[in-house]
Amino acid sequence: MGRQPCCDKLGVKKGSWTAEEDKKLIIFILNNHHCCWRAVPKLAGLRRCGKSCRLRWTNYLRPDLKRGLLTDAEEQLVIDLHARLGNRWSKIAARLPGRTDNEIKNHWNTHIKKKLVKMGINPVTHEPIGKSSDEDHQSSLQMNLPTDHQTNGPENPKSHHNVSSSLVSPTGSTTDKVTSLEDGSITGGGSEDDEFLLNNLWVDDGVLGAPDDLMGNFRTNNNVMDIGFLSSWDENCSWLMGCEDFGLSDFGFNCFSDMEVVKQVEPQTMEVAEKQ
DNA sequence: AATCTCTGCAACCGCAGAATC
DNA sequence: CGATTCTGCGGTTGCAGAGAT
Numbered sequence: 312m313g314r315q316p317c318c319d320k321l322g323v324k325k326g327s328w329t330a331e332e333d334k335k336l337i338i339f340i341l342n343n344h345h346c347c348w349r350a351v352p353k354l355a356g357l358r359r360c361g362k363s364c365r366l367r368w369t370n371y372l373r374p375d376l377k378r379g380l381l382t383d384a385e386e387q388l389v390i391d392l393h394a395r396l397g398n399r400w401s402k403i404a405a406r407l408p409g410r411t412d413n414e415i416k417n418h419w420n421t422h423i424k425k426k427l428v429k430m431g432i433n434p435v436t437h438e439p440i441g442k443s444s445d446e447d448h449q450s451s452l453q454m455n456l457p458t459d460h461q462t463n464g465p466e467n468p469k470s471h472h473n474v475s476s477s478l479v480s481p482t483g484s485t486t487d488k489v490t491s492l493e494d495g496s497i498t499g500g501g502s503e504d505d506e507f508l509l510n511n512l513w514v515d516d517g518v519l520g521a522p523d524d525l526m527g528n529f530r531t532n533n534n535v536m537d538i539g540f541l542s543s544w545d546e547n548c549s550w551l552m553g554c555e556d557f558g559l560s561d562f563g564f565n566c567f568s569d570m571e572v573v574k575q576v577e578p579q580t581m582e583v584a585e586k587q
Numbered sequence: 588a589a590t591c592t593c594t595g596c597a598a599c600c601g602c603a604g605a606a607t608c
Numbered sequence: 609c610g611a612t613t614c615t616g617c618g619g620t621t622g623c624a625g626a627g628a629t
Contacts, residue, residue: 327597327623349614365615366598401617412617413597421595 324358328367332357336364337372370411377409381418389415390423394437 339355348361357364381389385407392403400412400419407415419434427434 325599347614360599362600362615363598369616370597398618416618417596 322358323360323363325363328371332359333367333372336367340368340372366413370413373411375409376411380422381407381410381415385410386418386423389419390427390437393419393434 335355335357336351339351343354348365351357351361351364352359355364359367388406389403392406396402398416400416404410404412404415424434427437428440431440432438433440
């Protein structure tokens with residue numbers, strides 16, 4: 312028998328989300344969390360696929376998301392993690408609070424990849440271009456690059472060393488780990504090894520761990536909704552899990568005044584929010 | 588000022604594994 | 609235990625804005 316289908320494709324809207332749709336989704340999840348994504352669009356009054364709702368929420372509307380370009384430290388960590396995990400963006404994203412796999416994937420493809428090539432580093436193998444005889448990698452790499460990079464080629468031949476050595480992180484902690492990885496101590500795909508090493512990497516990298524200034528912001532296409540009274544990653548997460556206990560006005564969601572707010576704000580929660 | 592080209596990002600698509608019946 | 613569906617992931621696409629001509 313199995314389950315019911317995810318969504319009937321008929322009447323499902325595609326394309327960019329409107330501010331109105333964002334509001335509906337945010338309000339629904341605030342009041343109900345999400346029981347299952349399949350049910351979300353119908354219950355929230357959206358003509359979207361549940362999959363699309365999940366994507367919109369996780370990649371754009373989640374309150375714990377950071378915004379803007381990755382910092383140097385984050386970029387360095389992405390490079391290090393990519394060197395050992397490959398294109399497992401979700402695993403990489405799990406190590407960068409407030410960043411999504413989609414965001415990291417995009418940043419890799421648009422920024423980091425080019426930067427590495429300019430430095431003479433193969434972004435696939437993380438080895439100096441020309442060092443290995445894997446011409447397949449190089450040719451495939453060039454296929455994926457814009458023409459300006461194809462014509463210019465590596466502009467920095469002096470960078471014939473490990474990526475992680477050339478892009479030194481502020482802590483300097485990640486470089487050594489990468490070196491140890493490349494001597495064969497890491498087995499590709501070994502999830503337990505990955506977890507162990509990544510946890511070490513995570514723990515000692517205070518720069519990236521749960522930033523103090525990580526303030527959750529809800530944003531729509533037109534609005535940024537401050538929920539800055541939450542001061543840490545953990546608080547953000549726990550708040551999310553218990554979001555049904557709060558009303559929208561607690562978070563400064565006055566922009567939703569035109570929307571029907573289902574739940575009433577409890578006086579106690581107001582007090583808590585004000586104290587923060 | 589108008590047009591063209593390039594770049595970056597949000598969103599979609601298809602697949603695989605997990606979950607459910 | 610097989611069939612079916614759900615969820616999450618990675619690859620890819622399409623559009624909008626920026627920059628170049």
